[in-house]
Amino acid sequence: MSKAFGFVAYGGPENQEFLDRPAPEPGPGTLLIAVRAAGVNPADWKKRRGMFGTGDDLPAVLGSEAAGVVRAVGPGVSGFAVGDAVFGTTPVGAFAEHTLLAAEGAAHKPGGVTFAQAAALPVAAATAYDAVRQLDLDPGRTLLILGIAGGVGSAAAQLAREQGLRVLGTAGEHSRAHVEALGATPVRYGEGVGERVAAAAPDGVDGILDLVGGEAVRAVAGVLTDRSKLVSTVDPATAEELGGGYVRRDGTGAVLTVLADLVAAGKFDPQITATYPLAHAAEAMAAVESGHARGKLILEVS
Ligand SMILES: NC(=O)c1ccc[n+]([C@@H]2O[C@H](COP(=O)([O-])OP(=O)(O)OC[C@H]3O[C@@H](n4cnc5c(N)ncnc54)[C@H](OP(=O)(O)O)[C@@H]3O)[C@@H](O)[C@H]2O)c1
Structure with missing residues (x-):
C-alpha cells in the first residue's frame, strides 16, 4: 500500500485525512x-472546496505537482526509463508516496537541481513563464504583478527581471523585504493602491500580471497603456471586461x-520558503489556504 x-468530502480542511491506497498503475x-x-x-484547497467541480471519485489525493524517481513506464512512453529522476504535474494527487505523471508534461530533473526545487516548478513557475x-x-518596459509575493508572483518577478523588465508588484507590508530581494519594487495593496502604483510608475505600466482578481485589478487597470497587456491566472472575467485575458x-x-x-545555472530561484514532511501536509495546506504564503511551500515525501 502507498x-x-x-x-x-468536498468542503473545509476537516475533510482532509491520510489515506492508504494501492500504488496507481501506469496507463498509456x-x-x-x-x-x-x-x-x-x-x-x-480550491479543489477540496469544490471550486473546480464536485465530480471526482472520493476520497481524492491532494497535490498536483511532484518530483521523484520513475518506478514504471506506461505503454507508449518514450524518453523515460525506470530510475530516471523526473518532475511534472499529476491529475491523481501528488501528496503521496507514489503517483502518476503524464509523460508529455514531465521532464528530467537535472543533477544540480534538488527534488524540492523541481517539485516547485510545474505549477507556479511554469504559469509565470x-x-x-x-x-x-x-x-526596459514596466510590468506590474498583482500578488507578487506568492508562488507565481515570486517566479514571474525573476523571469521578467531576467528579460530586462522593470517590475513593480503589490504585496502586504510584511512582504516588502521578500519583494525587494526579487529585484522588484513593492507597492502596498489596499485602499489607495491605484495612486501608489501611479506614483511608483509615473509613465504608466506596459503589462499587468494579475494573480488576485476582482477589485485588485480594477483599482490599477487605469495605469496600463495597452489593455491587451493584462493577463490573469485567476479572474478571466474581470480581465476580459478590462480588455485583457486569461494566461x-x-x-x-x-x-x-x-x-x-x-x-541549475543559478539564474532562477524557486523561492522555497518552507518545507514540511508529508506527515505535516495539513499544516502546509493551511499556510497556503491563508492566502499569505510567501514564495513556494513544499512537502518532502521521502
Ligand atoms: N490558471 C492557472 O494555470 C494557475 C496556475 C497557478 C496559479 N493560479 C492561481 O493564481 C493565483 C496565485 O497563485 P499563487 O500560487 O501565486 O498563490 P499564493 O502563493 O497562495 O499567493 C499568496 C500571496 O498572495 C498575496 N496576496 C494576498 N492577497 C493579496 C492582495 N489583495 N493583493 C496582492 N497580493 C495579495 C499574499 O501576499 P501578502 O502575504 O503580502 O499579503 C501572498 O504572498 C491563485 O489564485 C492560483 O489558484 C492559476
Missing part, C-alpha cells in the same frame, strides 16, 4: 514515480526543462 494525503502515456517532493498550491511569454514585453498554459515538459536549466 500512503497519501487527501480529502474524503504515464509514468509511475516514487514521490520525493510535492509542491503545495492554492489549486489544492507562460504569462511573461504571453505578455511579450520588450526589455494560456503551455503544459508541456519543454517549459519545465527550460526552468530546471535556469535553476
